[in-house]
Amino acid sequence: MERVVVGIGEWSVLKLNGVLVCLGLGSCVGIALYDSTKKIGGLVHILLPIPQNSDNTNPTKFASTGIPFLLEEILRLGAGRQSIVAKIVGGSQMFSIKGREDKINIGARNVEVTRDTLKKLGIPIVGEDVGGNFGRTMEFFVSNGTVKVKAIGRGEKEI
Amino acid sequence: MKLDSMHLDVLKELGNIGAGNAATSLSQLLNQRVDMSVPDVKLLKLRDVPYLLGGPEIPVIGITVLVEGDGEGQILLLFTKESSEKLVKNIVAGFPQNEINEEMKTSVLLEVGNIVSSTFLNALASFTNMKLLPTVPASASDMAGALLDTVLAIEATEDDTIITVITDFIVQGEMIEGYLVFIPNPVSLKKIFSSLGVNI
Numbered sequence: 001m002e003r004v005v006v007g008i009g010e011w012s013v014l015k016l017n018g019v020l021v022c023l024g025l026g027s028c029v030g031i032a033l034y035d036s037t038k039k040i041g042g043l044v045h046i047l048l049p050i051p052q053n054s055d056n057t058n059p060t061k062f063a064s065t066g067i068p069f070l071l072e073e074i075l076r077l078g079a080g081r082q083s084i085v086a087k088i089v090g091g092s093q094m095f096s097i098k099g100r101e102d103k104i105n106i107g108a109r110n111v112e113v114t115r116d117t118l119k120k121l122g123i124p125i126v127g128e129d130v131g132g133n134f135g136r137t138m139e140f141f142v143s144n145g146t147v148k149v150k151a152i153g154r155g156e157k158e159i
Numbered sequence: 160m161k162l163d164s165m166h167l168d169v170l171k172e173l174g175n176i177g178a179g180n181a182a183t184s185l186s187q188l189l190n191q192r193v194d195m196s197v198p199d200v201k202l203l204k205l206r207d208v209p210y211l212l213g214g215p216e217i218p219v220i221g222i223t224v225l226v227e228g229d230g231e232g233q234i235l236l237l238f239t240k241e242s243s244e245k246l247v248k249n250i251v252a253g254f255p256q257n258e259i260n261e262e263m264k265t266s267v268l269l270e271v272g273n274i275v276s277s278t279f280l281n282a283l284a285s286f287t288n289m290k291l292l293p294t295v296p297a298s299a300s301d302m303a304g305a306l307l308d309t310v311l312a313i314e315a316t317e318d319d320t321i322i323t324v325i326t327d328f329i330v331q332g333e334m335i336e337g338y339l340v341f342i343p344n345p346v347s348l349k350k351i352f353s354s355l356g357v358n359i
Contacts, residue, residue: 007206008308009319024215024304027312047205047312058319061205094309095223095297103225106312135305137216152218152301 006030006045009061013042013073020140025090027107029063029114029130032087032140032147033070033123035079041142042074048106049113063113071121086118087127087147087159089138096133107131127159162322162359167200169357174198174324174341176286177279181339182328184278188271189249192331195339199325208307211325212237212338215304222272222298223310226280228290230347233310234276237303238337243268245335265298272296279339287354307340314344322348 002018008028012020020043022030034041044066051062059065075081091111097104111130118125129136129149139148150156175198182195209215220243226232238246247264250271254263276293284291299306311321324341343351352359 008209008311009205024209024302024308026301026305026307026309028308047308061319092305092309094221094299094301094306097225097294097297100225100294104309104313106309110312133299135302137302 006043008045008047009058011042011044011060011066011070011073013040013070013077014142015040015077017143020142022089022138025136025138026092026094027090027110029088029090029107029110030138031063031067031070031114031118032138033067033074033084034087034142034145035074035083036085036145037083038079039142040074040077040079041140041145042070043140044070046110046114049109063110064117067114067117068121071123084123085126085145086123087140088114088125089129089136089147089149089159091130092132092134092136094133094135129157129159162202166352166357166359167202169352169355170200170322170324171198173283173286173351174200174326177282177341178326178328178339180278180282181275184274185271185328185330188274189330191249191333193328194331195326195328201323201325202320203323204320205311208311208321208323209304211307211323211340212303215302215307217303218301219303219306220268220298220300221306222268222296223306224272224276224293224296225313226291226293226343228292230289230291230343230350231314232341232343232347233314234279234293235306235310235340235342236272236275236337237306237340238335240300242335242337245333246271246330246337249330249333249335268298269296272298275339279341287351289350289354310340310342314342318345321345
């Protein structure tokens with residue numbers, strides 16, 4: 001079975017089977033888009049909420065631009081616009097430093113912008129494991145849309 | 160920002176001065192010889208940063224401080240779980256066993272982070288004539304990738320690459336191994352170079 005690791009700022013799509021993986025998500029968010037009728041899935045691994053500098057060349061580093069980008073890619077592969085659902089994982093706050101919360105807590109902002117962007121696109125979130133203060137690995141199985149989440153000392157769960 | 164090998168050499172020298180100071184401070188704290196490697200300065204693609212220490216899922220203890228003042232950035236000290244236990248054990252050796260709890264272990268590690276990063280920064284500050292101050296330290300025990308992606312996000316780089324200065328250090332006789340990762344904010348990096356009269 002094909003297993004594709006999607007690194008920071010990267011994306012990938014698969015059809016019918018295979019696994020799309022984000023390893024060790026901290027404040028980053030992995031967003032899986034899926035059409036279960038066609039078994040077409042895509043995963044994007046975003047680092048930041050919104051680009052501040054408009055000439056940035058990599059849209060998939062940001063939630064606000066990465067999600068629409070991934071949507072286009074799975075539509076191109078044949079996904080039906082109305083069948084697409086989302087699962088989101090990550091967005092933790094790994095460190096806490098008093099008085100620097102705004103600077104440090106990018107995880108929460110990543111999740112917030114991820115939700116807003118999906119809402120604007122009319123894509124429902126059907127599963128999530130976000131926030132907290134621990135890292136996560138996510139595995140997205142394109143054959144059935146299952147997402148497995150692993151965290152140190154917390155075992156494994158399915159969303 | 161276009162960096163060439165000369166810029167990387169300048170950073171290597173800076174890192175070397177910082178690491179030398181940090182090794183001395185750690186050595187005084189432990190009363191043991193500490194060896195630090197010549198720093199490895201790399202311009203990395205963001206996707207490669209979580210792989211710095213053998214893979215994104217490796218469990219580590221990380222202690223971080225934000226750098227503030229005339230320049231910004233972040234310092235992250237990383238230890239394997241085993242090394243962090245040995246480090247703490249070594250430092251608290253004189254304390255009664257029943258007084259050593261998890262909270263105390265964490266504060267010992269935070270203090271190590273504090274001392275090592277402050278001395279690293281002091282050396283950089285006096286060399287560049289910039290005011291560089293560490294915040295109070297914070298620690299986390301988790302996957303290396305989760306700690307490193309957070310550091311990247313905090314530096315909020317819009318570039319697709321980032322400069323990392325990495326030193327590994329070994330406490331002789333104790334097999335304690337750790338890493339010091341310094342990630343200067345890209346904007347601050349320009350200030351550092353200009354303070355040294357290096358064009359960028």
